[in-house]
Amino acid sequence: MPVAVIRGAQRHHWSNEWLHSAQSFPVTGNFDLQANAFGVLMVHNEDVVDVGSGFDTHQHRDSEIVTWLLAGSIEHRDSSGHSGVIVPGLVQRMTAGRGITHSERNASTRAEGLAAHVVQMWLPPDTDGLDPSYAERDFTADLADGALVPVVSGLRRHADTPAVSIANRYVALHVARLPSGVRVDLPPAQFGHLFVARGEVEVDGVGVLAAGDVTRHTDMAADGPAAVTAVSDVEILYWEMHASFDL
Template structure:
C-alpha cells in the first residue's frame, strides 16, 4: 500500500508547446512523447490544456486503444470521425471517444477565421481496461447538473457510478468528475488510490494545501477527502482512479 501523498503541480511548471495556431500547456509531456505511460499518474497519461485559434484545428489523425475525454471551456469543437460520428462540442457537453481497434478523427475550432474567437479545451487520455474493443463515441449535455454546484460524474467505467455517469468510460478503474463553484461553495475530493484535481477556471482554497489558481493541479496518492472552496467563480476537473498503469 502506497503512503498518502499530495503533490502540487503549479500551472507554470507544465510543459509548454505551441505553433502558429495552437498553444498547449501539458500536465504530462505529450507532444512527441511515444512512451506516455512513463510519466502517467495513476491511469492518466495526457492532460492538455489547449487554446486553438479560429479556423484552425487538428486534421484527421488516428488513435488506437485510447479513451479520450474532451472538455470544452470556451468556444465550440467540430468533431468528425471515421465511425460516422459528428457534432459540435460546447462547454458542459461530456464527450468520450473510445479508439479501440482504431479510429480516425478530426477536431477543429468551430469559429471561422473572421470571428477571431479562440477555442479553449482540456483533453485527457487514459488506456482502456480491455484492448482491441470496437471504437465508440458518446456525448451528453450536463450543464443542468453542473449548475447545482455539486460534483458531477462526467465519465466513468466504475460500477459504483453506473447510475450517475454522463458517459460510459471504457475503463472500470477510472472516473472523471467536474464541478462549477460559485464563490464560497465547496466540494470534497474523492478518496482513491490515485487522484488528479485540476483548476480549469478560477481560484480555490484547497484544504491543507492553500490557494490554487487556474492551471494548477494536485496529484494524490492513497488519499482524498480534502475540502476545496472557491474564492471566485471556478471550475475543476477531478480524476478518481482505483489503480495505476503497472
C-alpha cells in the same frame, strides 16, 4: 495523504502559429506516455486553438479520449461516422479501440473570432481491440447547482447516473462549477488528479491553487476525502482513479 502540486507555469508548454498547448504530462515529441502517467491518466492537455485551425485527420488506437471545452467550440469528425460540435458543458468520450481516425477543428467562424479552449485527457481501456465508439452528453443543467458531478465514469457506483460510460472500470471524471465560498469533498481514491480550469480554490492542507494548477493525490482512501473551497467562482476537473500502470 501525499500531495504533489504542479503549478500551471511548470507544465510542458508547446506552441505553433495556431495552437498553444499546456501539457500536465509531456506529449509533444518522443515521450513515453505510460512512463509519465499518474495513476492511469496519460494525457491532460489544456489547448487553445485559433479560429480556422485544428488537428487534421489522424489515428488513435486502444485509448479512451475525453474532451471538455472551457470556451469556444470544437467540431469533431471520425471514421466511424460520428460528427458534432463540442461546446462548454458537453463532455465527449471517444473509444479508439482497434483503430479510429478523427479530426478536431475550431468550429468558430472568422467573423465570430473565438479561440477554442479545450481540455483533452487520455486513459487506457481495460481491454485492447475494442470496437470504436463515441458518446457525448450535455451536463450544463447538472452543474448549475454547484455540486461535484460525475460526467464520465467506469465505476460501478455510477452505473445508474447520467455519467458517460468509459471502458475503464477504475476511473471517473468529476466536474464542478462552484460559486465563491462553496466547499466540496473530492471522492477518496488511490490516485486523485485535481485540475483548476478557472478561478481559485483552497485545498485543505495544500493551500490556494489558481487556474492551470494541479494537485496529484495518492492514498486518499486511507486518509479520507480532500476538501476544496472556492475562493472565487471556479471550474474544477477531478479524476478519481483506483488503479495505476504500476499495479
